[in-house]
Amino acid sequence: MSSPPVTGPATVPEHRGGPGPARFRPRRTPPAGTVRPSRRGVLSHWRQYLAISPFYLIFIGFSFFPVLYSLYLAFQRYDGLGTKQFVGLQQFEFLWNDPVFWLSIRNTLVIWVLSTVPTLFGALVLATLLHSVRRFKGFYRIALYVPNVTSIVAVAIFFGAVFSNNFGLVNAILGTVGISPVPWLSNPWLIKLVIALLMTWMWTGYNMIIYLAGLQAIPTSIYEAAKMDGAGPVRTFFQITIPIMRPIILFTVIISTINGLQSFSEPQVLFASNAANQNVGGPGQAGLTTLLYFYQSAFLNNDYGYGAAIVWAFFVLIMVLVVINWRLVQRGRKS
Amino acid sequence: MTTADTTRPVTGTRRLRRPRGLTAHVFLMVAVLISVFPFVWTIVMATNTTEDIYKSPPKLTFGSHLLENIRHMLNTIDFFGSMLNTIVVAGVTTVLVLFIDSLAAFAFAKFDFPGRKVLFGTLLVFMMLPLQLAVLPQFILMSEIGWVGMLKALALPALANAFGIFWLHQYIQNGVPDELLDAARIDGAGFFRQYWNIALPMIKPALSFLAIYAFVNAWNDYVWPLIVLTDPSHVTLQVELAQLHVGHTTDYSMVMAGVLMAALPLVVVFAIFARGFIAGATEGAVQGS
Numbered sequence: 001m002s003s004p005p006v007t008g009p010a011t012v013p014e015h016r017g018g019p020g021p022a023r024f025r026p027r028r029t030p031p032a033g034t035v036r037p038s039r040r041g042v043l044s045h046w047r048q049y050l051a052i053s054p055f056y057l058i059f060i061g062f063s064f065f066p067v068l069y070s071l072y073l074a075f076q077r078y079d080g081l082g083t084k085q086f087v088g089l090q091q092f093e094f095l096w097n098d099p100v101f102w103l104s105i106r107n108t109l110v111i112w113v114l115s116t117v118p119t120l121f122g123a124l125v126l127a128t129l130l131h132s133v134r135r136f137k138g139f140y141r142i143a144l145y146v147p148n149v150t151s152i153v154a155v156a157i158f159f160g161a162v163f164s165n166n167f168g169l170v171n172a173i174l175g176t177v178g179i180s181p182v183p184w185l186s187n188p189w190l191i192k193l194v195i196a197l198l199m200t201w202m203w204t205g206y207n208m209i210i211y212l213a214g215l216q217a218i219p220t221s222i223y224e225a226a227k228m229d230g231a232g233p234v235r236t237f238f239q240i241t242i243p244i245m246r247p248i249i250l251f252t253v254i255i256s257t258i259n260g261l262q263s264f265s266e267p268q269v270l271f272a273s274n275a276a277n278q279n280v281g282g283p284g285q286a287g288l289t290t291l292l293y294f295y296q297s298a299f300l301n302n303d304y305g306y307g308a309a310i311v312w313a314f315f316v317l318i319m320v321l322v323v324i325n326w327r328l329v330q331r332g333r334k335s
Numbered sequence: 336m337t338t339a340d341t342t343r344p345v346t347g348t349r350r351l352r353r354p355r356g357l358t359a360h361v362f363l364m365v366a367v368l369i370s371v372f373p374f375v376w377t378i379v380m381a382t383n384t385t386e387d388i389y390k391s392p393p394k395l396t397f398g399s400h401l402l403e404n405i406r407h408m409l410n411t412i413d414f415f416g417s418m419l420n421t422i423v424v425a426g427v428t429t430v431l432v433l434f435i436d437s438l439a440a441f442a443f444a445k446f447d448f449p450g451r452k453v454l455f456g457t458l459l460v461f462m463m464l465p466l467q468l469a470v471l472p473q474f475i476l477m478s479e480i481g482w483v484g485m486l487k488a489l490a491l492p493a494l495a496n497a498f499g500i501f502w503l504h505q506y507i508q509n510g511v512p513d514e515l516l517d518a519a520r521i522d523g524a525g526f527f528r529q530y531w532n533i534a535l536p537m538i539k540p541a542l543s544f545l546a547i548y549a550f551v552n553a554w555n556d557y558v559w560p561l562i563v564l565t566d567p568s569h570v571t572l573q574v575e576l577a578q579l580h581v582g583h584t585t586d587y588s589m590v591m592a593g594v595l596m597a598a599l600p601l602v603v604v605f606a607i608f609a610r611g612f613i614a615g616a617t618e619g620a621v622q623g624s
Binding site (some may be wrong): 012016024028042045048049051052053054056058059061062063064065066067069070073080103105122125126129130132133134136138140141143144145146147149150151152154155157161162166167169172173175176201204205206209212213239251256258264268271272291295296298299304307308310312313314318330 | 373374393435439448464471475479491492495496530557562573576587597598601605608610613
């Protein structure tokens with residue numbers, strides 16, 4: 001459990017092939033001129049197909065087919081009980097004119113920006129600090145990573161208690177210095193701020209660990225050379241560390257885009273959104289994220305067609321943002 | 336304090352470097368305090384009475400009402416029943432994910448077969464898709480086969496863990512030498528013997544990472560159990576905890592006792608395996624980039 005997976009180039013010499021039937025022959029980068037496996041190869045590889053079949057059967061049944069089926073549902077009217085009725089683009093038309101949908105998109109984007117920017121920035125700063133110290137490294141890594149393995153439900157209940165308008169710890173502390181109670185869980189902006197703080201708390205350590213691995217992979221000789229040339233620590237950081245780390249930063253930005261836009265449990269637990277409590281997303285629906293709106297439409301209102309339309313429109317949005325972020329990080333390289 | 340270093344012309348460097356060790360530790364300790372504080376404060380709330388929490392200013396020290404709060408919580412919800420459900424689901428999911436994913440990853444990493452690239456590529460694409468795209472049809476599917484409300488409905492979708500295959504694939508490719516497989520093949524070992532006798536023992540570190548990863552994910556999973564476990568008396572720990580929160584917002588010390596009891600097992604598991612787990616998480620992420 002202690003040794004990390006082997007990375008870097010394989011230490012295996014380039015000896016391939018050998019005698020024996022093809023089906024047992026381990027694969028490696030084939031030498032130039034190798035013939036591609038023939039049709040006959042399909043049958044002779046039945047063991048490999050058998051090996052991957054458990055995964056692919058479940059994958060097709062519970063991932064591949066459902067994703068396509070939800071696209072199909074987005075063009076239907078269906079409440080889960082009656083018959084499906086093809087309605088063309090009506091769900092999307094309704095979506096386009098639905099103010100609550102756009103509110104949920106706005107909420108999601110605000111929460112995402114408020115959480116991702118401090119998370120990634122804080123993670124980079126902490127990773128740099130952690131990389132510079134010699135002692136207690138293991139302790140810091142574990143202590144800062146722990147939030148990420150804690151359940152969102154527990155964390156959301158905790159944040160709800162600490163930021164409670166009436167008896168929360170934060171307002172009590174503010175009260176001792178004479179600040180009147182702040183309506184953390186009823187002001188539309190503060191609601192988003194609390195959710196973003198929660199996500200920042202959970203994800204900073206995770207991203208820090210990734211950055212730290214990237215920092216450790218940078219050869220020290222580069223820094224020695226920079227030092228020889230008279231570069232200070234700040235310049236070294238921006239002109240050497242950041243450019244080398246760019247692929248890893250890109251990775252974290254994309255992961256944070258995909259994960260950060262999918263906030264659901266945080267507001268759902270924080271504001272106890274269930275069938276009995278139709279006030280989904282808190283006061284003024286300020287914490288209604290798009291996935292929470294999807295949950296409300298599909299599972300609380302049983303409007304399957306509309307739920308599918310929401311989730312697909314949302315997916316398109318995520319992809320657009322991923323591409324934009326990708327471009328931004330890539331363009332930074334050229335300048 | 337006067338380590339003369341004439342080779343370096345930039346004077347600012349030395350001034351910044353000298354206290355860096357200490358400054359870094361101060362900042363890191365502040366971060367650790369922020370990171371650990373919720374756990375400490377949860378304990379404070381769970382050991383005091385609700386009146387103490389509601390008081391202004393609230394009680395800031397550990398109290399003596401922990402057992403009372405826990406007893407109260409156990410009388411309110413079926414804590415151990417839902418915990419047992421969670422353990423069963425997380426355990427079964429973990430074992431099956433390890434087997435299914437390692438077998439497929441071995442085939443992908445070490446053998447060429449027609450369609451390999453397309454199949455693996457599909458898997459990578461779906462690894463990036465938001466799971467929510469599939470949730471609604473998954474629910475419809477579960478109600479078609481009559482599994483809504485049942486624990487087996489929880490485990491099944493989690494078994495298609497694309498990340499696990501991707502991750503083990505990277506590990507096997509570099510961590511299992513072809514020579515060993517060649518040698519085994521010459522000795523007459525077929526595909527499944529190569530997998531079982533050679534690859535599996537060599538990828539134990541990767542498997543233990545994936546085991547913790549899958550277990551933690553299954554333990555903490557909330558969205559899918561919330562949707563598919565429609566019977567409120569037969570749920571997992573996370574859903575039970577959320578129900579406790581909804582139904583008893585006025586009794587915070589009891590709710591916090593539940594939070595504490597639900598979070599504790601996982602924190603302990605994590606603390607035991609943390610070193611290897613973080614190393615594994617890092618490798619997976621860096622290789623993924």
